[in-house]
Amino acid sequence: MEKLIPLFNKLQEVLISANISHIISLPQIVVVGSQSSGKSSVLESIVGKDFLPRGSGIVTKCPLRLKLVKTQESQEYGIFSHIPDSFFDNFDDIREEIKNRTTDLVGNGRSISTQPIDLTIYSPNVLDITMVDLPGIVKISVSGQSRDIETNIRDMILQYISNPDTIILAISAANNDLANSDALQLAHLVDPNGERTIGVLTKIDIMDRGTDAVDMLNGTVFPLRLGYVGVVCRSQEDINKNVPMKKHLAKEEKFFRESPVYARYADRLGIRYLTMRLNKILQTHINNSIPTIKKKVNDELEANISKLREYGEALSTRDSKTGVLLSVIQKVAKSFQENIEGKNVRNVTEELMGGARINYIFHQIFVSGIAKIDPLQELSDQNIRTAVMNATGLGSSLFIPESAFEILIKSQIPKLHEPSLNCMNLIYEELKNIIYKIEIPELERFKKLKDAVSDVINQLLASRLKPTRKMIDRLIDVEGAYINTHHPQFIGGSKALIAAQTQLKPVAQEPIIDKSIIPPPLIQKKKEETIMTSSSWFSFRSQETPKIEQEEEKIPERQKISFDFMSPPSSLQPSSKMTNDEKEQIEMIKILIKSYFDIVRVNIGDLVPKTIMGFLVNRSKDELQRELVKKLYKEECDELLEESDGIAQERETASQAVDGLRRAIHILNEVREYKINE
Structure with missing residues (x-):
């Protein structure tokens, strides 16, 4: 199990070099705390060296991805990913390079950058841990800082700790009300049940007289599944006097061991215990994440291979171009x-x-x-x-x-x-x-x-x-x-006639005839006059004989015809009054x-x-x-087969990703083989 973290550090380096670290997230510990929480002191105590820039205001202006690698050799040194051929065995020089790199990424202003600085420290005195130190949480911007600095830092922190593969190291000062801890409040937003947050209580040694951190350490104030670890930060006087880190750690152990309040918890307090706890938590988290990470790597490899197939090879000959066309x-x-x-x-x-x-x-x-x-x-x-x-x-x-x-x-x-x-x-x-x-x-x-x-x-x-x-x-x-x-x-x-007569029956009923006084031949003749004649499939005999009205007043006024040939009527329309025969005709035509x-x-x-x-x-x-x-399809098809802007770059990016992902699979297979050999 001890080899898990170094292998995953190697895996992370491969993903970074292939520019796909943002696609596949790996388990890591993210350090969150306010400017006054003692965050820098905790990190330096874990490393055992003074190496972080100090000063007033916001000193950490971009993420610092810190990998600690335990070695068998006595030499201690650091390597930055942006200058991998340079070895820093003087930790004061490491501090200066962090400052210089921060200036390169951020400038001389008081803003921040999301671009991380990658630092790996090799030492026989550390345990394998990977941590990301983020800028300290601020409440308000001060003179010279951008007005949205508070929001920018908050957004950056949430971006990191929202990842479910991240362990949140929430640092809070024990001499303040834990309910007001900025780190715990942000952690609670993304981890409401406290399943992947470990709390660190600093400044236990300077709490008000008559108060202690026992309830906080026991999780009765703000419960966390991974619990709390109390530590003692170096005083400013010790920092100014360059008191060796070993001497400070010994002093911290003595404080807890001899304290009437904390003596019974001494084996679960202090920087050394915190370091071992973080190492164990990270190993367990990595071990549980291996199946998911393997699937992500394989899926991403398949996707990038598919992209390469889509992009195809660069076309250099006429035959290849006409073939593609x-x-x-x-x-x-x-x-x-x-x-x-x-x-x-x-x-x-x-x-x-x-x-x-x-x-x-x-x-x-x-x-x-x-x-x-x-x-x-x-x-x-x-x-x-x-x-x-x-x-x-x-x-x-x-x-x-x-x-x-x-x-x-x-x-x-x-x-x-x-x-x-x-x-x-x-x-x-x-x-x-x-x-x-x-x-x-x-x-x-x-x-x-x-x-x-x-x-x-x-x-x-x-x-x-x-x-x-x-x-x-x-x-x-x-x-x-x-x-x-x-x-x-x-x-x-x-x-159609039968249908029309049926529909109009309530309107135009046939007259009631006393058949007893009408001779049969006449009745037969009446029936014949009401059916179709042989001259047309369409015509039929009217049931009523039209009468010619002689009286002029019977003709509607608008139908009167003028015999003045010099001014003929503009239009003539039939009367709106219809006879039963006309109604039957109209209904029949409709049908x-x-x-x-x-x-x-x-x-x-x-x-x-x-x-x-x-x-x-x-x-x-x-x-x-x-x-x-x-x-x-023409011989000159070069213009049609000009690649779209960025395709060549995308092909190169996909090819680079495929190489990196294949190496990542090889590393993950080493983890599997190691576990089997255990």
Whole structure:
């Protein structure tokens, strides 16, 4: 188990060098505390050396990632990751380099940086621990500091401690109310149950007389699963006099051992115990995290290998470029076809796409839409009556003229034209939508090629709209060119008459005739006059013989005809009063119009989708690859195959990540082998 932390330090170095440490988080200890909590003293005591910059205000202005590595040799030294070839065996020089590096990252101002400083200290006097020291928490900004310094520090701390793989080392001064501890308040936000927070109580030796930290150490004030450790910080006098760290640690041990309050807890107090506790906690945490880390590393490796496949090799020869171009054309044509046929549709549970959406447009939007069209919506009874009278001309209105029906039904058939064109446009838009959703790695790699492919397909689709619309226009025209009254599904005149009489029965009842005083032949003749005559499938004998009104006052005023040929009337309309015969005629024509319009509706509902499929969808699908080859496949294709900005850099980044992740897997396998050998 002792080798776990060094191996994970090595793993972290590999991830940092491959620039993927931000992707895969490793277990670490993050040190959190306010400026006055004694945070720096605790860290230096753990290391056993004075190496941190000191001063007033904010001294730690960026994260310090500190790795302690126990060695067998007597030499003690430090190495910074930004200058890995430099060895620092003088810890005063380490302090100066931290200052210099901070200035490089932050400048001379009083702001902070999220860029960490990586320092590894090798010593026989330390235990393997990895810690991140963060800037101290401040309440308000002081002169020279940015106004949002408090918020920036708080956000940085939360970013680090929000990681569930992080152990929070919350440092609080024991001579202050623990409920007001800045470190514990922030830790509670991300670790409300205190499962991964360990508390450190400093300044126990300078608490007010008559008070002690026993309740705090026992967790009765602010419970933490990992508990609390009390320590004694070096006094400013000891720091100024450069009292050796060993002498201070001995002094701390004596304080706890001889204290009447803390003597019974002495074996669980002090810097040495804290160091061992942190080492043990980190090892356990790493051990528990190994399966999760392995999975993350493997998943990330697979993702970056996939990226490299997408980016492909850099194209250097003409053959390689033309080969890629042909491959892209084939993939685009195949993807377009498969999307229409439903073989390559993603997110199938979220929305209809491709062929399924086309089918929905045909059978739900279009067919349902034309089914709602009322062929009589714009035809009033007066319109129909006028049409009949106009078709009758000088003749009598004993029969329904067939020409009136044809004129009326022909005027209604064009109502199906606009929905048919709307259907065509919806399918056209869906085909364009399929283009936008084609996912081919090479198209993301070569933006100019992607734009060119899109232009060719859009031009092809647009070129198919004209013949499709022309055919739809002809379908509507053909339906109105010949009214087939012999269609087997057409209701016909006799059935229409019966239906009309049935509907009008409450309005125009047949007169009651005393059959006892009318001879049978006359009754038979009356029946014959009320059915269809042989001259037309459509005509019928009026039930009432029209009477010619001789009295001028019987003609409505607006119907009077002037014989002044110099000023003829502007318009003539029939009287709004209708006879029973006229009502029956109108109702019969309505029934005929509805019947025939339903036949046309079915025809159009069937033929328009077939037209759109044949002229637009299938032709586009069949001609796409040929059109792409014709427009794009040329000997000079360098411009089309220019890589998008950043692709080369992304390829290099992915390649670097793959190398680092493979080395990380090798390190993780060492951990597994070590555990097995234990």
